[in-house]
Amino acid sequence: MTREPSGMELRAHHKRVTGMLEDPECHDDLLALGIVLAYFVDFEMAEKGKGGLMRIARRAFTNDNKLHLRHRIDGLIRSDIRRYDIDAEPGNRNRRWSVLCGAPMVRRSGPCGQPATQHDLLVDFDTGRGHWAGSCSRSEHKKWLREVFLRNRAQRNDSAAAAPAPAANTGGVLARHLPEINWERIYLSYKPNWTPPPEDHPWTPPVFTLYLGDADEADEADEADERPALAVIAGRGEVIRIDGATS
Numbered sequence: 001m002t003r004e005p006s007g008m009e010l011r012a013h014h015k016r017v018t019g020m021l022e023d024p025e026c027h028d029d030l031l032a033l034g035i036v037l038a039y040f041v042d043f044e045m046a047e048k049g050k051g052g053l054m055r056i057a058r059r060a061f062t063n064d065n066k067l068h069l070r071h072r073i074d075g076l077i078r079s080d081i082r083r084y085d086i087d088a089e090p091g092n093r094n095r096r097w098s099v100l101c102g103a104p105m106v107r108r109s110g111p112c113g114q115p116a117t118q119h120d121l122l123v124d125f126d127t128g129r130g131h132w133a134g135s136c137s138r139s140e141h142k143k144w145l146r147e148v149f150l151r152n153r154a155q156r157n158d159s160a161a162a163a164p165a166p167a168a169n170t171g172g173v174l175a176r177h178l179p180e181i182n183w184e185r186i187y188l189s190y191k192p193n194w195t196p197p198p199e200d201h202p203w204t205p206p207v208f209t210l211y212l213g214d215a216d217e218a219d220e221a222d223e224a225d226e227r228p229a230l231a232v233i234a235g236r237g238e239v240i241r242i243d244g245a246t247s
């Protein structure tokens with residue numbers, strides 16, 4: 001950027017990057033991309049206008065050739081499209097392999113409970129979410145699973161009884177830290193039939209609170225234990241303190 005960022009801008013940027021670093025879903029390549037995008041949004045977008053994603057990404061992935069970079073960024077963005085993913089359900093990815101036979105027993109109540117040797121994906125018609133059902137190798141239990149699956153699939157194809165669209169459970173990590181970017185447009189460019197999925201909790205991206213400098217702010221800065229090594233405090237008249245030094 002051509003001019004020095006103001007204390008307020010530095011503070012907003014610090015808050016944004018801290019949010020990414022503290023977000024357990026924002027890591028590895030996604031974090032690297034997020035940080036260069038944050039730099040662009042916070043310090044350059046106002047001057048340069050729209051920025052090309054690949055050009056910005058190149059700052060974080062310098063060793064990639066053009067084609068490899070494109071491939072890598074495409075993969076990153078695709079995996080971060082806000083969506084429902086059955087494998088993102090808590091435990092689902094591994095549960096498939098540890099699911100137990102759910103066939104009802106004849107001589108006792110409750111399901112069979114043997115380790116399953118085959119699985120089918122069933123949709124819950126109240127929530128639209130998926131879960132795995134399994135059966136052991138007993139032929140009558142395999143038959144039970146088959147029937148359950150076919151019944152579920154028939155219901156899935158019956159539009160009158162259609163399950164609701166399941167609430168999003170993955171993706172959207174960069175969007176929640178970088179709400180200034182039009183992610184819907186980006187998602188659509190990767191997945192033309194994408195529509196915003198329903199959300200369990202109204203999904204409000206963080207809104208940055210820019211502190212314009214008042215008495216409360218000075219109090220905050222006095223909490224020395226909490227202060228990071230590099231503290232930037234925008235006060236009245238753009239006072240910037242680094243490690244306690246006032247400039």
Ligand SMILES: [Zn+2]
Nearest residue numbers: 101112136141
């Ligand atoms: Zn069984």
